[in-house]
Amino acid sequence: MAFSANRSNVSGGSPRSATVRLERASSLTSNTSPTHPRSKAIPSATSPGRRPSRNGRDDSGVSGRVRVAVRLRPRNSEELKSDDVADYIELMPELKRLKLRKNNWDFETFQFDEILNETASQKRVYEVVAKPVVESVLEGYNGTVMAYGQTGTGKTFTLGKLGEDDAADRGIMVRAMEDILANASAEQDSVSVSYLQLYLETVQDLLAPEKDNLTISEDPRTGDVSLPGATCVEVRHPKSFLELLEAGEANRIAANTKMNTESSRSHALLLVNVKKSVKAKQEKESTASNENGSSLQLSKSHSLMTIRKSKLLIVDLAGSERVDKSGSEGHLLEEAKFINLSLTALGKCINALAENSPHVPIRDSKLTRLLRDSFGGTARTSLVITIGPSSQHRAETMSTILFGQRAMKVENMVKLREEFDYKSLCRKLEADLDRLIAENERQNKLVLDTEEQLQKRAEEAELTIQQAERKAKVLLEESHAKKLKLQKENLDSIRRLQQECSLLEKELKENAVKLQSEKEAAVVEKEMQIQNERAKKQQEKEEYIEEYQHKLEELNKKFEAERAERESIERRLQEIEDCMEGQNKLELDDQENLNELAKKMEEESHSRERATRELGEWKLQGAFIASNETAGLKDEVKLLKQEIEEQCKQKEVLEKEVKDLKQQMLQLSYDTDETRKVLEKGPTRVSLGAESPMSLSKAHHMRETVNGQRATIAKLFEQVGLHKILSLLESEDVDVRVHAVKVVANLAAEESNQEKIVESGGIVSLLRLLDSSQDDIIRRVAAGAIANLAMTETNQELIMAQNGTRLLVRTANETDDPQTLRMVAGAIANLCGNEKLQARLREDGGIIALLGMARSRHPDVLAQIARGIANFAKCESRAARGQKREKSLLIEDGALPWIVENATNEISAVRRHIELALCHLAQHEVNAVDLIAAGALWELVRISKECSREDIRILATKNITSSSSFQSELKKL
Numbered sequence: 008m009a010f011s012a013n014r015s016n017v018s019g020g021s022p023r024s025a026t027v028r029l030e031r032a033s034s035l036t037s038n039t040s041p042t043h044p045r046s047k048a049i050p051s052a053t054s055p056g057r058r059p060s061r062n063g064r065d066d067s068g069v070s071g072r073v074r075v076a077v078r079l080r081p082r083n084s085e086e087l088k089s090d091d092v093a094d095y096i097e098l099m100p101e102l103k104r105l106k107l108r109k110n111n112w113d114f115e116t117f118q119f120d121e122i123l124n125e126t127a128s129q130k131r132v133y134e135v136v137a138k139p140v141v142e143s144v145l146e147g148y149n150g151t152v153m154a155y156g157q158t159g160t161g162k163t164f165t166l167g168k169l170g171e172d173d174a175a176d177r178g179i180m181v182r183a184m185e186d187i188l189a190n191a192s193a194e195q196d197s198v199s200v201s202y203l204q205l206y207l208e209t210v211q212d213l214l215a216p217e218k219d220n221l222t223i224s225e226d227p228r229t230g231d232v233s234l235p236g237a238t239c240v241e242v243r244h245p246k247s248f249l250e251l252l253e254a255g256e257a258n259r260i261a262a263n264t265k266m267n268t269e270s271s272r273s274h275a276l277l278l279v280n281v282k283k284s285v286k287a288k289q290e291k292e293s294t295a296s297n298e299n300g301s302s303l304q305l306s307k308s309h310s311l312m313t314i315r316k317s318k319l320l321i322v323d324l325a326g327s328e329r330v331d332k333s334g335s336e337g338h339l340l341e342e343a344k345f346i347n348l349s350l351t352a353l354g355k356c357i358n359a360l361a362e363n364s365p366h367v368p369i370r371d372s373k374l375t376r377l378l379r380d381s382f383g384g385t386a387r388t389s390l391v392i393t394i395g396p397s398s399q400h401r402a403e404t405m406s407t408i409l410f411g412q413r414a415m416k417v418e419n420m421v422k423l424r425e426e427f428d429y430k431s432l433c434r435k436l437e438a439d440l441d442r443l444i445a446e447n448e449r450q451n452k453l454v455l456d457t458e459e460q461l462q463k464r465a466e467e468a469e470l471t472i473q474q475a476e477r478k479a480k481v482l483l484e485e486s487h488a489k490k491l492k493l494q495k496e497n498l499d500s501i502r503r504l505q506q507e508c509s510l511l512e513k514e515l516k517e518n519a520v521k522l523q524s525e526k527e528a529a530v531v532e533k534e535m536q537i538q539n540e541r542a543k544k545q546q547e548k549e550e551y552i553e554e555y556q557h558k559l560e561e562l563n564k565k566f567e568a569e570r571a572e573r574e575s576i577e578r579r580l581q582e583i584e585d586c587m588e589g590q591n592k593l594e595l596d597d598q599e600n601l602n603e604l605a606k607k608m609e610e611e612s613h614s615r616e617r618a619t620r621e622l623g624e625w626k627l628q629g630a631f632i633a634s635n636e637t638a639g640l641k642d643e644v645k646l647l648k649q650e651i652e653e654q655c656k657q658k659e660v661l662e663k664e665v666k667d668l669k670q671q672m673l674q675l676s677y678d679t680d681e682t683r684k685v686l687e688k689g690p691t692r693v694s695l696g697a698e699s700p701m702s703l704s705k706a707h708h709m710r711e712t713v714n715g716q717r718a719t720i721a722k723l724f725e726q727v728g729l730h731k732i733l734s735l736l737e738s739e740d741v742d743v744r745v746h747a748v749k750v751v752a753n754l755a756a757e758e759s760n761q762e763k764i765v766e767s768g769g770i771v772s773l774l775r776l777l778d779s780s781q782d783d784i785i786r787r788v789a790a791g792a793i794a795n796l797a798m799t800e801t802n803q804e805l806i807m808a809q810n811g812t813r814l815l816v817r818t819a820n821e822t823d824d825p826q827t828l829r830m831v832a833g834a835i836a837n838l839c840g841n842e843k844l845q846a847r848l849r850e851d852g853g854i855i856a857l858l859g860m861a862r863s864r865h866p867d868v869l870a871q872i873a874r875g876i877a878n879f880a881k882c883e884s885r886a887a888r889g890q891k892r893e894k895s896l897l898i899e900d901g902a903l904p905w906i907v908e909n910a911t912n913e914i915s916a917v918r919r920h921i922e923l924a925l926c927h928l929a930q931h932e933v934n935a936v937d938l939i940a941a942g943a944l945w946e947l948v949r950i951s952k953e954c955s956r957e958d959i960r961i962l963a964t965k966n967i968t969s970s971s972s973f974q975s976e977l978k979k980l
């Protein structure tokens with residue numbers, strides 16, 4: 008039987024080699040050895056109740072003081088009867104203090120871990136004294152619960168009470184076993200007990216009474232104490248434990264009877280061995296490996312189990328009064344040796360430990376050897392000291408208390424005791440190995456299978472390649488044959504195409520020769536046609552000239568007659584002028600007289616005023632004289648008035664005469680206008696107007712009249728003087744201005760007069776009149792005069808310099824009178840003929856104004872516009888000769904649409920001018936694109952074929968053929 012569980016083989020445990028003991032915190036082993044004095048100065052661990060943590064982290068050695076509780080037994084029946092009242096003890100459970108009377112006036116105070124009075128229940132005693140130790144045992148630590156006290160104070164009651172009658176009486180042993188069994192797994196853990204008695208240094212097995220002298224064994228390496236021969240019974244239920252305990256108690260009584268001794272002389276020891284399996288931590292694995300110096304590597308995949316082996320020792324000591332009497336007091340030493348050697352030895356050891364003595368006499372008794380781990384060892388130890396209430400045992404009580412005080416000073420180093428379960432690990436590893444071997448075999452088989460498959464596939468692939476090569480060879484041969492065949496077909500096609508090409512070339516050459524001959528024939532025919540037309544035109548022209556010359560001669564004759572008539576009118580006019588001059592002189596004289604008279608009257612008025620002023624002074628003296636003078640003056644005034652009236656009458660007569668003369672002059676002016684109109688339509692003055700429907704005879708008559716009038720006017724012009732006539736243009740009288748401007752216009756119609764008119768400032772006067780007048784007749788006649796003057800280059804420059812273009816433009820915009828517009832258009836048309844002034848003319852708005860006047864739609868106006876455009880285009884064409892030409896300003900100012908629109912105007916004068924203008928514009932390639940866009944090309948083509956004037960036709964043809972743009976446009980169609 009073994010006292011220590013790890014040495015026990017009672018239950019047929021496995022061989023020792025199967026387990027490896029792991030001592031944690033081996034560095035503290037020497038300290039924990041009972042053979043070495045232990046230091047008391049372990050500060051934090053000295054606190055009562057300090058326990059290793061449940062999670063096992065606090066698994067290195069931890070110091071733990073022996074905990075001591077005091078329990079006071081209630082008074083028994085005898086004590087209750089006696090007067091021996093226990094007032095020598097005073098318990099203070101709250102303060103955990105106990106006071107013991109020393110004498111009548113003094114108490115001694117002791118501090119304990121727990122104070123349990125007489126009313127403390129068994130349950131409370133268990134929880135306070137034993138439960139912490141039991142829990143510690145369940146966590147893998149050794150534990151000791153021990154009761155010490157005088158006989159009859161309740162040690163057995165506290166520890167070994169079974170509680171058959173009343174469960175509340177169950178003592179620490181029963182309750183501890185209940186807790187241990189409740190926390191142990193029936194499958195994995197094991198709980199076994201041994202129950203022993205020590206009497207006079209003899210260890211007896213209470214579960215096997217025949218074993219009455221068990222040997223105590225100590226492991227020299229670890230110091231563990233065991234009883235190899237002790238009975239160790241596995242316990243699974245509290246009930247079986249009770250039975251076991253009852254049996255053990257019966258054996259104890261029998262043994263004591265046999266040995267003729269008392270139970271109070273022996274120590275009862277209940278040894279509970281607990282084996283619990285717990286999952287090992289990873290760090291434990293490495294530790295295990297290192298400590299054993301083995302190369303064993305534990306797979307992390309295994310959940311390694313460790314076995315925690317702990318033992319709980321519950322010791323019901325013999326009554327201590329003998330110790331006290333024999334050990335402490337030093338008397339009756341022999342008796343002590345016989346009776347309770349072990350208690351004495353225990354007291355010494357505790358003293359030594361409490362006093363930190365270098366020598367602890369642990370080997371002095373079997374009890375101290377058995378309790379080696381409980382005091383100064385690795386177990387958690389809790390001591391309950393029991394005392395009685397009777398003052399008769401005061402000395403024993405004091406002795407017990409002092410024992411308890413000394414025991415409190417003993418410190419243990421509690422250590423976790425656990426081992427790896429290498430058996431199960433080995434089993435798991437073997438299972439793993441089997442599994443790995445099976446896996447390896449399976450993999451090998453798989454590799455072999457794969458290799459076979461690969462070999463098979465390689466052979467198949469080889470076969471496929473050979474087949475593909477054969478197929479490729481056949482296809483290559485076929486392709487080569489096809490290629491040769493195609494090449495041959497291509498060659499045949501090329502030859503055929505070459506033959507077709509040569510045939511086509513031959514055909515083309517023949518067609519070209521044929522076309523050339525047809526073209527030449529057409530040219531010859533065309534030339535002949537042109538020559539015929541030319542001849543015909545020439546003949547018509549000559550006939551016309553002949554007829555015209557005849558008519559001209561007739562007109563000249565009539566003109567001579569008119570001139571004679573005009574001279575007579577001019578003579579009459581001279582007479583009238585003379586008469587007017589005389590009349591004017593008379594008027595001037597009368598005016599002087601009147602002025603003189605007015606002067607006299609004014610002086611008289613002043614005199615009268617003076618007289619009036621002096622009248623007050625000379626009222627009396629001069630009244631008479633003043634009245635006479637006034638009468639004289641009145642008479643004089645009367646005479647003068649009569650004279651004035653007479654002169655007025657004469658003036659009226661003269662004015663009537665002037666009026667008549669003016670009437671005559673007006674008539675003359677009207678006649679002049681009419682004559683001029685006729686003349687302007689004649690061949691000598693073609694600058695203005697289109698052909699009139701007036702009959703030739705009437706025109707002739709009119710021209711004769713006009714010629715006569717002109718002669719008269721010319722005479723008048725010589726007699727009156729140009730300056731005077733021009734000054735009349737600024738007369739306030741509208742009629743005078745009208746007549747005067749008509750006279751000037753008539754004069755300007757004669758080229759011979761123009762120089763004089765210009766020298767006399769006529770252009771400026773006419774422009775001023777045009778600028779200032781709102782009268783349509785004046786503006787029309789003035790514009791006509793300007794138009795006539797604008798026929799020469801010098802005059803054109805003068806007109807332009809005097810801002811004439813702007814005035815004409817303004818007039819053109821302001822009036823809708825066709826005759827005025829005709830004159831204005833004529834004037835601008837004349838200006839258009841000056842190539843030096845083109846830019847300025849355009850800048851002053853001349854072209855746009857010219858085009859704007861087309862709104863009139865009057866044939867005469869349209870003719871003048873067309874003439875102006877033709878003039879402009881001609882000058883542009885002339886100016887650009889030999890220079891790089893920019894686009895025509897006419898095109899820039901948007902004239903093309905109007906030109907194209909009127910290119911076929913039924914009025915020949917309009918049409919002819921536009922045809923000319925188009926030809927001039929077409930001379931320059933720069934205009935070609937716009938001309939094509941405006942449709943002018945087709946007009947040019949038409950002109951080249953239909954124009955009545957040959958020169959224009961030729962010009963148009965030349966333009967068309969010489970323009971690459973026109974040619975390409977024509978080719979498109």
Ligand SMILES: Nc1ncnc2c1ncn2[C@@H]1O[C@H](COP(=O)(O)OP(=O)(O)OP(=O)(O)O)[C@@H](O)[C@H]1O
Binds near residue numbers: 080156160163271326
């Ligand atoms: N706390 C208690 N309550 C009631 N009765 C008690 C108590 N303690 C002890 N007794 C009684 O006192 C008597 C003596 O107790 P017990 O036998 O347990 O003492 P003991 O210390 O074990 O004595 P011994 O040393 O001789 O074995 C018993 O009859 C027991 O029932």
